[in-house]
Amino acid sequence: MALIEIDNLSVTFDAGDRYVHAVQGVSLTVHARESFGLVGESGSGKSTILRAICGLAPISGGAIRIDGKPLQTPRGFDFARRVQMVFQDPYASLHPRHTIDRTLAEPLAIHRIGDTDRRVVQALRDVGLDPSFRFRYPHQLSGGQRQRVAIARALMLEPEILLLDEPTSALDASVQAETLNLLSRLRAERGLTFLMVSHDLAVIDHMCDRILVMQHGRAVEELDRDQLAAGAMKTGYARTLFNASADRMLDG
Amino acid sequence: MTLLSVKDLYVTFRTESGIVEAVRGVSFDLGRERLGIVGESGSGKTMTGRSVLRLIRPPGRIDAVEMTFDGIDLLKISERQMRALRGKRIAMVMQDPKYSLNPVMRVGEQLTEGLRRRDGLRGAELHRKAIAALEAVQIRDPERVLRAYPHELSGGMGQRVMIAMMLIPQPDLLIADEPTSALDVTVQAEVLSILDGLVRDRGMGLIFISHDLRLVGRFCDRVLVMYKGRVVEELEAKHLMQAQHPYTQGLLNCLPRIGGDRGPLPGLDRAAAWAG
Numbered sequence: 001m002a003l004i005e006i007d008n009l010s011v012t013f014d015a016g017d018r019y020v021h022a023v024q025g026v027s028l029t030v031h032a033r034e035s036f037g038l039v040g041e042s043g044s045g046k047s048t049i050l051r052a053i054c055g056l057a058p059i060s061g062g063a064i065r066i067d068g069k070p071l072q073t074p075r076g077f078d079f080a081r082r083v084q085m086v087f088q089d090p091y092a093s094l095h096p097r098h099t100i101d102r103t104l105a106e107p108l109a110i111h112r113i114g115d116t117d118r119r120v121v122q123a124l125r126d127v128g129l130d131p132s133f134r135f136r137y138p139h140q141l142s143g144g145q146r147q148r149v150a151i152a153r154a155l156m157l158e159p160e161i162l163l164l165d166e167p168t169s170a171l172d173a174s175v176q177a178e179t180l181n182l183l184s185r186l187r188a189e190r191g192l193t194f195l196m197v198s199h200d201l202a203v204i205d206h207m208c209d210r211i212l213v214m215q216h217g218r219a220v221e222e223l224d225r226d227q228l229a230a231g232a233m234k235t236g237y238a239r240t241l242f243n244a245s246a247d248r249m250l251d252g
Numbered sequence: 253m254t255l256l257s258v259k260d261l262y263v264t265f266r267t268e269s270g271i272v273e274a275v276r277g278v279s280f281d282l283g284r285e286r287l288g289i290v291g292e293s294g295s296g297k298t299m300t301g302r303s304v305l306r307l308i309r310p311p312g313r314i315d316a317v318e319m320t321f322d323g324i325d326l327l328k329i330s331e332r333q334m335r336a337l338r339g340k341r342i343a344m345v346m347q348d349p350k351y352s353l354n355p356v357m358r359v360g361e362q363l364t365e366g367l368r369r370r371d372g373l374r375g376a377e378l379h380r381k382a383i384a385a386l387e388a389v390q391i392r393d394p395e396r397v398l399r400a401y402p403h404e405l406s407g408g409m410g411q412r413v414m415i416a417m418m419l420i421p422q423p424d425l426l427i428a429d430e431p432t433s434a435l436d437v438t439v440q441a442e443v444l445s446i447l448d449g450l451v452r453d454r455g456m457g458l459i460f461i462s463h464d465l466r467l468v469g470r471f472c473d474r475v476l477v478m479y480k481g482r483v484v485e486e487l488e489a490k491h492l493m494q495a496q497h498p499y500t501q502g503l504l505n506c507l508p509r510i511g512g513d514r515g516p517l518p519g520l521d522r523a524a525a526w527a528g
């Protein structure tokens with residue numbers, strides 16, 4: 001049964017003197033417990049699709065359903081409990097004047113969940129950060145440390161669906177491995193569903209069952225994991241992406 | 253010829269929970285070449301880069317035996333002289349480009365600020381230069397992007413705007429902190445070839461900070477591998493894949509592969525002894 005259904009979605013921004021057609025008629029479905037990947041050109045609308053699900057982008061056509069039900073606008077309390085997003089820009093999701101402790105504790109307070117101290121420390125440990133980071137501010141962290149706080153924050157409410165926008169793009173190989181392993185383990189243990197964006201096809205291949213390749217706001221080609229691994233793509237753009245990535249692997 | 257020389261650099265922060273030594277005794281020389289800095293998250297790559305521009309905010313402090321750029325003692329010159337170097341002769345592409353851009357100023361105004369102030373350009377010529385700078389980094393819709401605010405850009409577009417902006421004054425030294433981490437492979441290749449051209453044709457020095465070992469191995473001439481604030485290995489980039497240091501080897505092993513088995517990725521056995 002499809003958990004997330006995106007049906008002919010269009011998103012149009014009004015940029016004052018013109019309209020930006022960021023997403024044009026994209027459809028995809030993600031089944032419960034599945035992991036679905038979005039890849040494609042920079043500026044092709046990947047982040048906009050995730051933001052549209054969260055009610056953060058102006059939908060101009062089509063529909064988004066979760067569990068077969070259209071989403072309410074604004075998204076509300078229950079949505080936050082079920083769906084959490086890790087933003088591409090970790091700074092954007094971390095309040096500059098709040099300590100990491102406050103950032104992680106806040107969702108618990110809003111949703112009246114207790115046991116705050118233990119949960120905050122555990123969340124930091126889960127993403128490989130020492131509890132001593134609790135009382136730092138975002139600007140006192142490295143780029144990768146900030147990205148991990150953003151992931152920890154999204155996990156605080158134990159959501160069922162995670163929207164992950166380049167969750168490991170600021171992380172080195174070792175921390176990326178740990179973070180991907182954590183995400184995979186949580187998905188197996190808690191039966192999570194992922195919709196994730198990455199420009200790294202190897203990461204997408206490692207994490208996702210199916211992928212959608214995007215370019216200029218449109219869906220170009222959908223592939224399952226075997227097709228991706230075998231390089232069995234039909235469109236020129238998907239092939240270009242694959243070849244450019246495969247070439248990086250030659251000596252790796 | 254040495255463009256930048258750094259000897260025994262330390263960066264320390266006094267925080268409520270004690271002293272953080274972000275960089276501990278880093279030394280390197282840079283010629284008109286591509287020097288990669290790789291290493292774990294939090295290993296001090298960004299702080300090393302920012303130190304060269306003396307962009308460490310208090311209470312952080314920089315100590316070094318030497319930090320010389322083209323004969324200029326970066327440790328001694330006044331803040332005013334430093335400001336004259338920044339952006340113009342030494343530029344840095346920040347790791348969080350959207351955060352480093354001014355959120356309430358249109359991209360075009362920020363991009364052309366130097367051209368207007370320093371070079372006195374106006375009107376059609378200014379516009380033409382700005383469009384060309386954006387087209388060079390593969391921005392599809394440069395007219396719109398000039399009029400956009402930073403929040404209206406995608407992650408990778410923000411990164412490319414930042415690169416375009418830093419390259420306009422034709423710096424002698426570019427410090428690029430994860431400049432392509434949000435770019436797909438095809439756009440990334442274009443951006444790298446611009447940087448490559450500037451090093452080869454104009455003799456720019458490039459410090460390329462990245463966590464992407466394969467990319468650095470292909471793109472750079474030399475690589476410093478950092479771990480916990482120290483340089484633990486320095487090698488020719490083309491030998492990166494045969495790195496000797498267990499930490500560097502460990503990093504290479506953690507990478508996922510297309511068509512891999514999808515089992516848990518090998519982690520890194522962090523031996524404290526490496527960093528000393």
Ligand SMILES: Nc1ncnc2c1ncn2[C@@H]1O[C@H](COP(=O)(O)OP(=O)(O)OP(=O)(O)O)[C@@H](O)[C@H]1O
Pocket residue numbers: 013014015020021022041042043044045046047048049088403404405406407408409434436
């Ligand atoms: N608030 C906004 N106002 C106007 N245009 C916007 C806005 N947000 C995004 N856009 C535009 O929508 C398009 C798609 O952006 P999006 O962030 O979804 O791309 P992306 O695929 O995530 O790219 P990247 O890989 O570089 O992050 C871009 O052209 C961008 O400039």
Ligand SMILES: Nc1ncnc2c1ncn2[C@@H]1O[C@H](COP(=O)(O)OP(=O)(O)OP(=O)(O)O)[C@@H](O)[C@H]1O
Pocket residue numbers: 139140141142143144145170171172265267272273274291292293294295296297298299300312347463
């Ligand atoms: N203002 C600060 N106060 C205290 N510690 C800081 C501050 N800024 C940075 N640090 C610490 O210094 C260390 C080095 O940070 P740096 O940003 O140089 O790491 P990095 O190698 O660039 O990592 P990444 O790949 O994650 O960006 C980190 O452990 C970080 O937490």
Ligand SMILES: [Mg+2]
Pocket residue numbers: 046047048088165406407408
């Ligand atoms: Mg994006």
Ligand SMILES: [Mg+2]
Pocket residue numbers: 142143144297298299347429
């Ligand atoms: Mg950094």
